[in-house]
Amino acid sequence: MSLLQVKNLVVEFSSRHGVLRALDGISFDIAPGEILGVVGESGAGKSLTGASIIGLLEPPGRIASGEIVLQGQRIDQLNNDQMRSIRGRKIGAIFQDPLTSLNPLYSVGKQLVETIQAHLPLSDAEARQRAIGLLEDTGIPAAAERIDHFPHQFSGGMRQRVVIALALAAEPQLIVADEPTTALDVSIQAQIISLLKNICKQRGAAVMLITHDMGVIAETCDRVAVMYAGRIVEVGPVQQVIHKPAHPYTAGLMASIPDMAVDRERLNQIDGAMPRLNAIPKGCAFNPRCPQVLERCRHERPELIQGVQLQNQLPTQVACWLTSTPQTEGRL
Amino acid sequence: MSAEKKSPASTVDQPLVVAHDLAKTFDVSATWLSRVIEGKPRQLLKAVDGVSFEIERGKTLALVGESGCGKSTVARLLVGLYEPTRGGFQFDGKDAYAAFKSNDAKAMRKRIQMIFQDPYASLNPRWTVEAIVGEPLHEHGLIQNEQDLKERVAELLQSVGLSALDMVKFPHQFSGGQRQRISIARALASAPEFLVCDEPTSALDVSVQAQVLNIMKDLQRKRGLTYLFISHNLAVVRHVSDNVGVMYLGQLVELADKHSLFRNPQHPYTRMLLDAIPKMKDTGRARTPVQGEVPNPLNPPTGCSFHPRCPLANERCKTERPVLKSLHGIKVACHASEEGRHE
C-alpha cells in the first residue's frame, strides 16, 4: 500500500484579479521507504505541493479539491490541532534555510527534546539520550556537548544536520524536504545529500525531495516527478526520466543543463518562459514552447497516463499527446 | 581607434587584464567604543590575499570557489568598487587604479562594466528600462539627443533578445531572466571591452540560464568581449570559460586552461570540488565526500589553508604557505603537487 497518495490536488489563490490555480490536479504516490524527487523550475508549484502535504499552506492559498491520503487516512481536511499531531510524528519537514528553521533563542537540545516529547511518551532523560543519539547519527561531532549549544554556534552545514535530526526526531514515515541543499556550498551539499539518503534508508523513512537541481535528484532519488505550470508532466524512475525523457519539456530541461562530460558551443534552450498563473494556455500548458506540438495539444489537456515501462523498473507516467497518440507509439 | 591599437603584434598580444598580487583586507572590528569597553581585539578579514592572473582579449577567465573564497571581492576590485589593500592590475597596459583616481577615470570606467547576480536588486525599481539602459549613455556623453537615446536603447535591447517596446516598462514587469538581459544591455551600453560577471545565472532557472549563457557567448563572439566570470557552478564554468582559476580562502590554488583543469585537476581542493558535483550519469555510485567545512576566514589555518581537510597534508603543509607555481603548463599552489606526492 502506498504511504502517501495525492489525488487530483487543486490549490487555488483568490486575489482581487480573480481565482488563480497554482496546482491544477496533481496526482502521485509515494511508496514506504521510497525517495521521490519533485523537480521543476520556479513557479511550477513544487514548494506548494510540499506545503499542502504538510498542511502549511498560507492563506489566501487553499486546497480547493482533491485528496491527500497518508497511510489510508485523509489529511487534507484536518484542522490545525489534528494536523499538529501528524506533523512530526508521521511527517517530518526540512526547509531550505537552516538559519531560520531553528529557533535562535533555544539550545539545539531543548528543541530536539521538545519535539521528541511532543510525540513520544519518553521521560526527560530518555528524550535527551535519544536526542544525543540523533545528533551522532547525523554526524555532529561531540554530540553530548554540542547538544546544549545554540544554533548560531553551528556552521551552515552543521545546522542543516541538526534540522535533519529534528525532522527525524519522532520517527516519521515521510520526510518532506524543500530545497534542503540549495543554500549550502557544493562540498557541503554532497555531504548533506549523502547523509539524508543514508539516514532515511536506514530508518525506512520515505522522502519527498523538492528541488530544482537535477544533479541532486540523480544522486538521491528512486523516482522523480517533473512539474510544469502547476501540473505534473512526467513521473518515472530517475535514470529513465533523465536519459530517456518522454515529455518534450523534460527533454528540453535535461538538454539545457550544462554537462560536465560534453563540450557544446551552445546550450539547448527552450524559447519563451513558464507561463504566469493567470495566463496558462488552453490545452497543454507547454504547447506554445513545444518543438513537437500537435494541433490537439492546443485544445485538449493531456492526462497523466501510463508510459513506457522498462524491464525491472517502476512504471512511468507521462502527460503528453505524443505518448498517447497511436501513430507515435512505435517511436518510444 | 587610437594609433596604439593599429601598431603591430605587441599590443594586440598583450593580455587585456593583468592582475598582480591583488589583496583586500576588511576591518570588521567592533566599534571603537565596544573595543575599549569590552577589550575586544581588532579583527581584520583578509578577503583576498595575493591573487595574480592574466586575461587575454576575447577570452573568458572563470573564478570558481565556495562561499568566503573571495571571488566576489576580486570581481569588485576589478571594476573599481573597492580599492585594493595591496597590489593592482593593468588594463590594456595602463595602471587601472591610477586611472580610477585620476581626472580621466570616466574613460577607464567606460571600458569596464559589470553584471550582477541578483536580477531583482540590480535594476532600480522606480526607473523605466529606457532610463536604466540609457544611464551609461548619458554619463559618458555618447548620445546627442532624446531620439538618439531611444534608438541606441532599442538597439541594445534587441541585441539581448528583448523588444524595443520594452523600454517604457518597469523592472517588475519582467521575469528574472529578462531582467538579467536588461542588465546585460545596460552593461553593453558604453561599448566596454571587459565585462566582469558576478554569478550572473546563479539566481536563474536552468532553462533560463541556458538562454542567458547563450546570449553572453554570442555577444562575446560578435563584439570581441573579454569576460571575468565568477561562479560556484563548475558545469556552467566548464561551458563558458577558456581558463579557470580555483579560489580558496582568498587565494588562488589552481589556475589552468579549462581542459587541463577538468581532465586532470592537480590541487586536492579542485579534485574535491569536482568530485562533489552531483553527476547525472552513473548515479547511485558511492562518493566519498570530503569532510569538514570551509574554515572561518577571520581565523584561517596556518601554512596552507586547506591542510585541515586535505588527505595529502604533511608537516610542511601545516607551516609553509604554498605559492602558485607553474607545473606542466598550469599553475598550482600545493606542496603535494610540487613534491609529486599526489596519486
Place this chain on the structure above:
Amino acid sequence: MANPISRWLNTDVGYSFQQSKTAMAAALIAFVFIFCAVFAQWIAPYDPFDAASLELTDSRLPPAWAEEGSLKYLLGTDDQGRDILSALMYGTRISLVVGLASVLLSILVGVGLGLVAGFRGGWLDAVLMRLCDVMLSFPAILVALLIAGVGRALFPQADDSLAFGVLIISISLTGWVQYARTVRGTTLVERQKEYVQAARVTGVAPMRIMFRHVLPNVLGPVLVLATIQVATAIITEATLSFLGVGVPPTSPSLGTLIRIGNDFLFSGEWWITIFPGVTLVLIALSVNLLGDWLRDALNPRLR
C-alpha cells in the same frame, strides 16, 4: 480615455481604498474640512474678523436649534458677536496651513539629513543619530514653548507673519527626527543593492546616485509618516495656541477659539468651545485614519 482618478482606483492601493469603508469615510470628512478651509472666504456666511460687521447685540447666541438661537447664526455666536460657524472655517484654514507647512519643513530637513547620514555613514551618521536621540528626549510641546517664548522675547515688536514662522519652525523642529531615522534605515539598505553599485561602476557621481537612485526608493514610508504627522502637528498647534504662544490673536486658529470659549464654558455658553473642539477632533481623527489605512495599503506583506 481613462482619467487619472479611475486609473488610480484600479491600482492595488486604489482597490484597497475602495475596500475600506473607514478610509473612504475619513477621506470624505477630511475633504469637507479642506474644502471649507480653502474656500472659507466664499462660503462662510460672515467674516468673523471684520470688526465692522459685528453686532454686539447678537453676542452669546446659542446654536440655531436651541431656544433663543437664530438661523442667522447656525452654530451660535461668541461674546463679541462673531459667528461660530464662520470662525470655525477660518480657524480650520489657519490650523491646516500651519499643520501642513510644519510637516513640509520637517520632511525637507528630516529626509535630507537621513539621506545624507545613511549614504555617507561614518562619523556624520553617528553624529546625526546622536542628535536625533537628543531631540527625541525632549517633549515636543516643551521645545515648541521654548522656541516660541524665545522668539517673542527676541522680537517683541515683530508682526504676525514672524509669529507664524516661529510657530511653524518650533513644531517642525521635533517632527523631523522620525523622518531622518526612517529614511536613514531605508537608505542603508538601498545603498547595498546592486543597482546602486551598477551606477557606481558606470562612474555616476555620488550626489547624483543619492538623489536620483536612492531617494525615490526611500520615500514610501515618508508618505505614511507625513499623513499621521499632519494630525499631530495640528494638535500641537492647537495646544500652543490654547496656551497663548501659538498663532497671533488676530488670526485665531481652532486652538485659540477653544481657549476663548473656555472662559464661557461654566457660564453655560458651551457652544463657543465645544464646536471648535469637535472640529479639531474630527480633523485629527480623519487624517489619522487615512494614515493608518495608507500604511496598511502600502505594506506589501499584508496584501
